[in-house]
Amino acid sequence: MADLNTVDLSAIKLTLELASLTTCLLLMIGTPIAWWLARTRSRLKGMVGAVVALPLVLPPTVLGFYLLVVMGPQGPIGHLTQALGLGLLPFTFPGLLLASVLYTMPFVVQPVQNAFEAIGERPMEAAATLRAGPWDTFFTVVVPLARPGFLTAAVLGFAHTVGEFGIVLMIGGNIPGKTRVVSVQIYDHVEAMEYTEAHWLAGGMVVFAFLVLFALYTFNNSANRTKD
Amino acid sequence: MGTEGIRAVFSLARSGFRLDVDLDLPGQGVTALFGHSGSGKTTVLRCVAGLERAQEGFLSVNDEVWQDDSIGVFMPTYQRSLGYVFQEASLFAHLSVRKNLEYGQKRVPLASRKVAFEQALALLGIESLLSRRPESLSGGERQRVGIARALLTSPKLLLLDEPLAALDQKRKNEILPYLERLHDELAIPILYVSHSLDEVAQLADYLVLLDHGQVVANGPLQETLARLDLPDAFADDAGVVLKTVIAAHEEADALTRLDFRGGSIYVASRPEPLGRQVRCRVHARDVSLTLEQPSATSILNIVPAIVVGVADTEIRAHVLVHLDAGGTPLLARITRRSHDRLGITGGLAIWAQIKAVALLG
Numbered sequence: 336m337a338d339l340n341t342v343d344l345s346a347i348k349l350t351l352e353l354a355s356l357t358t359c360l361l362l363m364i365g366t367p368i369a370w371w372l373a374r375t376r377s378r379l380k381g382m383v384g385a386v387v388a389l390p391l392v393l394p395p396t397v398l399g400f401y402l403l404v405v406m407g408p409q410g411p412i413g414h415l416t417q418a419l420g421l422g423l424l425p426f427t428f429p430g431l432l433l434a435s436v437l438y439t440m441p442f443v444v445q446p447v448q449n450a451f452e453a454i455g456e457r458p459m460e461a462a463a464t465l466r467a468g469p470w471d472t473f474f475t476v477v478v479p480l481a482r483p484g485f486l487t488a489a490v491l492g493f494a495h496t497v498g499e500f501g502i503v504l505m506i507g508g509n510i511p512g513k514t515r516v517v518s519v520q521i522y523d524h525v526e527a528m529e530y531t532e533a534h535w536l537a538g539g540m541v542v543f544a545f546l547v548l549f550a551l552y553t554f555n556n557s558a559n560r561t562k563d
Numbered sequence: 564m565g566t567e568g569i570r571a572v573f574s575l576a577r578s579g580f581r582l583d584v585d586l587d588l589p590g591q592g593v594t595a596l597f598g599h600s601g602s603g604k605t606t607v608l609r610c611v612a613g614l615e616r617a618q619e620g621f622l623s624v625n626d627e628v629w630q631d632d633s634i635g636v637f638m639p640t641y642q643r644s645l646g647y648v649f650q651e652a653s654l655f656a657h658l659s660v661r662k663n664l665e666y667g668q669k670r671v672p673l674a675s676r677k678v679a680f681e682q683a684l685a686l687l688g689i690e691s692l693l694s695r696r697p698e699s700l701s702g703g704e705r706q707r708v709g710i711a712r713a714l715l716t717s718p719k720l721l722l723l724d725e726p727l728a729a730l731d732q733k734r735k736n737e738i739l740p741y742l743e744r745l746h747d748e749l750a751i752p753i754l755y756v757s758h759s760l761d762e763v764a765q766l767a768d769y770l771v772l773l774d775h776g777q778v779v780a781n782g783p784l785q786e787t788l789a790r791l792d793l794p795d796a797f798a799d800d801a802g803v804v805l806k807t808v809i810a811a812h813e814e815a816d817a818l819t820r821l822d823f824r825g826g827s828i829y830v831a832s833r834p835e836p837l838g839r840q841v842r843c844r845v846h847a848r849d850v851s852l853t854l855e856q857p858s859a860t861s862i863l864n865i866v867p868a869i870v871v872g873v874a875d876t877e878i879r880a881h882v883l884v885h886l887d888a889g890g891t892p893l894l895a896r897i898t899r900r901s902h903d904r905l906g907i908t909g910g911l912a913i914w915a916q917i918k919a920v921a922l923l924g
Contacts, residue, residue: 465667
């Protein structure tokens with residue numbers, strides 16, 4: 336590991352922190368959204384679904400640009416954070432976290448929503464006839480039945496956050512120890528012609544991404560097989 | 564406000580369907596909700612369970628009000644003391660059979676638990692299935708676990724939504740005896756939705772006939788089946804149920820005598836012990852009429868009866884005759900020509916020849 340200097344290590348640590356926090360926040364925020372999308376008959380469903388899915392098709396720079404604007408000194412979020420005495424979010428870790436959450440949202444919401452939809456009404460009705468209230472039913476029937484969906488969501492959310500670059504650069508900038516994550520660090524190495532260092536990090540990312548997806552697909556296959 | 568028994572008033576409108584029922588049902592025994600698909604029988608059951616909400620409704624179950632829209636009361640399903648068995652057992656796929664059974668039971672306060680775990684297992688014959696996963700069970704086993712799971716909440720009302728419909732005849736025959744035992748051994752009123760007249764005849768004490776969201780008829784099983792104004796509902800299946808007791812085994816002729824209120828009939832030798840109650844179905848098409856007691860006939864079962872009424876059937880050549888055999892209603896389907904020739908009219912004393920009897924169970 337001689338080729339990983341302290342700056343690299345701090346980038347790795349920061350990346351893991353960002354990805355873990357993003358995933359946790361998204362499971363908390365995304366689950367109710369997924370639940371609502373899976374169960375609602377509201378006409379707003381299409382619109383909300385489209386907004387959640389936007390990051391799938393938009394270039395990260397577009398999202399990053401607008402986030403910079405709204406979180407900036409003249410933007411509504413900027414006004415709010417300043418009024419609360421939090422200062423401005425761009426080029427800070429919390430700002431980066433907020434951007435990550437928005438940008439990774441569809442990767443968490445969609446698998447969970449699909450899992451909720453696949454469960455259908457019946458198990459919940461059965462639980463209600465067995466004296467389980469709505470929260471009880473959610474945690475003892477819905478969550479266990481949707482487990483593969485949650486797992487996919489968590490893994491994709493984590494991996495996708497680790498892999499983002501454009502939005503990090505726009506919102507986070509490139510501040511060592513604060514916002515400089517692995518993908519940006521690789522960019523720096525390449526810019527500086529430090530190909531060996533870039534190889535270490537880039538190769539690590541390839542291995543990481545492969546292992547994560549491999550584990551996910553293997554698990555989901557075996558989960559499906561036991562269901563048949 | 565409430566009374567002993569079940570009072571259910573629901574009205575509900577959906578695109579292409581209107582439900583409007585006002586029912587006073589017995590607070591004990593098995594009440595069958597019978598009708599074709601689309602008659603609203605499952606909707607009534609779902610309204611009773613609170614899984615569906617009638618826009619206007621009132622529901623009380625043995626003195627407990629579960630819904631009264633006039634004062635804004637609607638108890639959610641999970642607060643109602645009911646058991647519900649779906650058409651497909653709907654066991655929780657992520658839990659073992661034991662955990663499925665315990666799911667409802669452990670959510671009921673100890674003081675309200677009246678059905679013991681072992682009792683439910685024995686009643687449905689599922690002792691050996693406890694450690695199995697739901698997906699490894701046969702359809703019939705799943706349904707039995709579903710019924711036991713519902714029973715273990717010690718419900719004040721058990722709702723069964725065509726629990727046998729998804730099963731083949733062999734599985735049905737496997738479960739029916741268990742359902743009969745529920746009826747005989749537990750004092751829990753049961754609402755049973757079915758479109759099978761055989762199941763209804765075997766299990767029900769009380770019959771509600773639904774069509775297009777309306778109650779066409781309701782009353783005790785035997786009387787309701789014998790009503791003449793409902794030929795469309797039963798069509799070729801028109802007939803009555805006899806509640807009989809095994810009265811004698813006549814080994815010499817390999818016959819068993821069944822006594823019912825108003826007479827007795829013979830059937831081919833039965834294994835049941837003396838005194839056992841059995842139900843039989845007698846189809847209207849299997850009953851013929853004669854004015855004098857026939858002496859030289861091969862028909863074994865001939866009972867005296869009084870004509871109560873006559874009605875047309877959907878086939879013009881046939882009429883349906885309602886008879887009273889010493890307190891037990893009978894139906895006979897005969898041709899219009901015979902009806903005219905014999906001069907059959909209300910009050911006439913007559914002999915009913917029963918060509919075939921189907922023992923249920």
